[in-house]
Amino acid sequence: MKKFSIQLIALFFISFIAISCNKTTENANDDVENEGSHPKLILTKQGVDNIRKNLGNVPIFDKTLADTKAEVDAEIELGILVPIPKDLSGGYTHERHKKNFIIIQKAGVLFQILNDEKYANYVKDMLFAYAKLYPTLPVHPQTRSYARGKIFWQCLNDSNWLVYSAQAYDCVYDWLSKEERETLEKDLFIPFAKFISEGNPQFFNRVHNHSTWGNVAVGMIALVMDNDELLDNALNGLKTDNLNTGMRDNDGGFIKVEGLRLGFFGNLDEPFSPDGYYNEGPYYQRYAMYPFLIFAEALHNVKPELKIFEYKDGVLLKGVDALLNLSDADGDFFPLNDGQKGMSYYTAALVSAVDIAYKFGGENPELLSIAKKQDRVVLDDTGLAIAIGIKEGLEKPFTKKSVNLSDGKKGDEGGVGILRSDNLELVYKYASHGSSHGHYDKLSFSLHEKGNEVLQDYGLARFVNIEQKGGGNYLKENQTWAKQTIAHNTITVNEESHFEGKFEIGTKHHSDLYFYDDKNPNIQILSAAEVNAYPGTEMLRTLALIKDEDFERPFTIDLFKIKSDSKKQYDLPYYYLGHIMKTNFEFETYDQLNPLGKKNGYQHLWKEASGKPATDNTVFSWKNKDLFYTLTTASNANDELILARIGANDPEYNLRKEPSFIIRRKNTQNTTFASVIESHGSYSSVSELALNAYSSITNLKIVLDTEAYTAVEIITKKNTTKIFIISNKDNSTDKNHIIKIGNKEYNWKGSYYYK
């Protein structure tokens, strides 16, 4: 179908609709077309009329419809397959049931748009097969989950099923007979909804992405069936749940936390900051976004009086914007916390998110350019609006700028900042813990250029849905490695993770913004503090992305200031990706490799080499794809410079064997790590030309470091001198500062100085 030209597709639809509308209905049921109140949930009767009128004239919509029809037709050919539940994710029964709910939702839509009963019959047959099976099912035989489902191994996937099946049911509701509806509701939908709510309060009555799916599943089917009791549970949670404080789920997250609002509203209130940042990070926000938005669309259609899109100052639509900003140049989400790399705004959940945000968020033309890249739309009013916008050529580029997203219900629990300059993107995390998917990585960052990871965040230790790797679920190395502090580009003190690596401590705290300033287009800067990760130790990290004519491309300044109550060992790793080009220090490689430590993630690092600084500057350069990078850092004579590699104590090859450069400063009380990371030059394997392969820096020096100020001097190869100063104690934007360094006086207003 994809090969057909748009014209052919259009012709096909016009002919098809003409034929469909002329044929006499063969519907044997008692409701006939255009009577009754459904569809009303996502598709609406008015919306379907609009869609039909525009068919053949909205290329991206027509193409999606043709693709969907081809997909569903192929599945209809296979017949109704509803196996007895047995497998974990990745296994046959899991994947088959997953496919079923995805396909019947689409079949319902096709029935409405194309008016062909073949699709209604398919939905009906499928739902009746489930209505027959469901009452016979015990809980799922796989015992891994804290909340086992019936169709799937966890209630989460059962909820997925219901969110989609509710939409399918809505599409055929009026077409089914009353008796048929009664059977489906009595044998399938009501017991299904009760099982994932009352039957599993530990799943349903939480603030968590799992619960969001549960709430929405119950809410969607409630709206279709017009069931107020279920809707109330969906929106506000169960009144009673008999859960004990302290219960944990499989990921170690708390199940019961006193004083939280529950249900859909609770899940909107708690994890979203006023800026639309979702505390688990973009990977899970992407996952949660579909139920949040699809239910919002349903509520908007059925209960417009709730004004759901205006809830909490429009947080749902802000969430879409935040999420798009949390992606790199290729649209891949930054892998904060338990994020799997490669997930991007090309995922289906973001297609609906973008379409819904466009329709209900004032038709922002920048969203059209994302939708155009996605190259498909949702087959409803929102997708139609997008398709019309694209057809009319209204799109504008979605320009990603530096952004600072607050975390926490009230926006006062730290945040995540993305500094952007030319092709560079620096992601600085100083957020709250991120619920059960959080990592112990306060003040960590990652650096990206043109969609490539330069200094990586490891992400999760999991191969989602790949059955061979631990059933597709979290691997134990997620806990022993990926969550640990040493796995991140931030400081580990005394080889202990932040908050002792304990969830119950970590989840109580968050880092704090010190200042963020993106006003000067050449200097994007974010500074944040963490005082709870190690009691008695205060950390202030300032990251700046600076564009300066004496450098080929924007460079990063990294100032990590530590103040402690006693002497400690500080390890600051940089997880560079690429091949080492040159170091200015000598290092010894070993004949035999040993792990760097015994616990807290250190047991997973091989110590490949170690050296001492050659001068008061340490220079470490590498090549990543076709670009060169150099880290220049002010060294203490006693620093140990370690070259390490992930992969020790990894008996099942669950980890990626990637490298790290670690600066270790032992037996030190207060100190500042001052570094610059440059992106420079290029290499082409085709022309074999290496351009600008060396750093532009001849020296980097901390010229002042007091309680009040830290100043770094950078001397370039052009023999120019740059000074970067931050005020460590006063972050006000209008405070005047005057200080003298050597013979020179510096006078400025605000929290930093650069020249």
Add this chain to the structure above:
Amino acid sequence: MKKFSIQLIALFFISFIAISCNKTTENANDDVENEGSHPKLILTKQGVDNIRKNLGNVPIFDKTLADTKAEVDAEIELGILVPIPKDLSGGYTHERHKKNFIIIQKAGVLFQILNDEKYANYVKDMLFAYAKLYPTLPVHPQTRSYARGKIFWQCLNDSNWLVYSAQAYDCVYDWLSKEERETLEKDLFIPFAKFISEGNPQFFNRVHNHSTWGNVAVGMIALVMDNDELLDNALNGLKTDNLNTGMRDNDGGFIKVEGLRLGFFGNLDEPFSPDGYYNEGPYYQRYAMYPFLIFAEALHNVKPELKIFEYKDGVLLKGVDALLNLSDADGDFFPLNDGQKGMSYYTAALVSAVDIAYKFGGENPELLSIAKKQDRVVLDDTGLAIAIGIKEGLEKPFTKKSVNLSDGKKGDEGGVGILRSDNLELVYKYASHGSSHGHYDKLSFSLHEKGNEVLQDYGLARFVNIEQKGGGNYLKENQTWAKQTIAHNTITVNEESHFEGKFEIGTKHHSDLYFYDDKNPNIQILSAAEVNAYPGTEMLRTLALIKDEDFERPFTIDLFKIKSDSKKQYDLPYYYLGHIMKTNFEFETYDQLNPLGKKNGYQHLWKEASGKPATDNTVFSWKNKDLFYTLTTASNANDELILARIGANDPEYNLRKEPSFIIRRKNTQNTTFASVIESHGSYSSVSELALNAYSSITNLKIVLDTEAYTAVEIITKKNTTKIFIISNKDNSTDKNHIIKIGNKEYNWKGSYYYK
């Protein structure tokens, strides 16, 4: 300029030419335009007329011209920079001199095409700067080369300079005064040509890609100056050279080999097989192709009586075809021998190769599709022909099929076969040693899919022109690792490399084709034997790429039969790239890593893990990018299964730390390794769906293994049985075979059976 539309560019040229042609000449010299005999070398007077007539009407040519003009104009702005030679490749003086010769060649062409004296003056000023400098120069201060140049650290680069500068000189020859020409020839070109020939016979009088450049450099300038003595040296080598047999160059290659024809003809005769395969491999063929073809074009223009394109049955044009076939789906050359990965047919040398092959090889329309991808042409008759062909829409896809390229002057020294089926490409090397750039890897192979390496050949240990890495030259790990047998997907016996890793032995031998058959589109098969690598041990490896409906994608059968005079240890590595998914055997990982051995490349492998076969089949699967792969091999109970990683004893991080799966069979005299490698399924990080993630094989078994026959039985998950049999002693295509395995009789004609 790239942003301008073709129309604008065309308009620009039409206007430009009009202006140029109307202006009065400001040429102060005594020859005027359109008089004299030059250009005649690459551009010709008639050719320039044709080009001028077509300008503005041949988009790809116009675009290249505009890009070239922009590039040269920017360099002219910088002025004439001719520094005193000092640096190795990657350093300033090296890169500046390299840029100079590239730019003056282009400036010469621009002068001819655009008729603007700015370009002639630039060429003249540059050449005179060299004429002033050259007589003052000692040999280059860097002492690394066996043949030091004057402008560059090696005569090779000096020769590059002359090949390009001769073209520049040809373009301004008639425009210069007689006195100017005399000065340039006396002070620069003649001494330059004599230095790289008579002054460096160890460089000039060899069969080697270096010498090709030397011969061509002298030949090109000889043709421009009409100097018969130099031309004879170029074509036939120096009459006397006083070189001793046994001398070596920096790469360990022999300098003097008795009885070889020398000069350009010698370099055409010896390294090219009748199929156009160049014995050093595609990476060096690509490098040599430019001088071979540009000089051929020059000889064709100036000495048409030589019929150079018909020489040795058209070997030069066959060479272009062979080279294009030695590239993967992305156009990257397979990294045989000392090949740097990423070099592709997008390199400038291949632009001229494709253009010349098109013009002088019968205007094969498939070459137009390559030229279109290259998106630029040579600014001469050949490029014009391409541009006109593309403009007229004549191009056809360049379809790469399976091909078997013989090696050796007479085509009887083994070869390289590429088996292709759907998106899979299997490169099987059973060639001669490959001169000084050869590796000790008889019967090795690599596997590629959609341009990705699935089972890699390591390539060279070098970062070409990246000064930080050993001056951009060969690293010592090239010898200690990359050339060693264990670094390749072939068998190492008793931890010794083939031919004891000795060039003087290896270069005497080659493997032999046993049979090659691509007639059945579903079975591409190549079998070759090696009997000299380990005296007393005979090896026969058969690789087949088979398309069978019981498998999702084509799969590889790998049968490696060994017969020895005593018990040995056989190591067969598979350098898979990607992440291990699952093995069917248990392995122990180590708390401490040690190198796998002490020498012959083994010292560079960390032994990460080791295990024993769990059953008579060993199954090893991995994911590479978004596809799954499974190796299934028939195991002996005593096999050791080793997981290793490159990178031990690598004190400067010169090696890539990539993995290997090694099957070790100890204390065995005769044996056969029988394996199947499947490509199957897919994983999407966006949909998070894993499809067909498991092998289609339930069992693989050697059911017969005699002197005469080897048979393998494969049982699939569909419960079908496949039998693959080869005749080990008779490779005739019409021999009838009848054998009985178990109760079943097999009857077929030819060297193999598959069903």
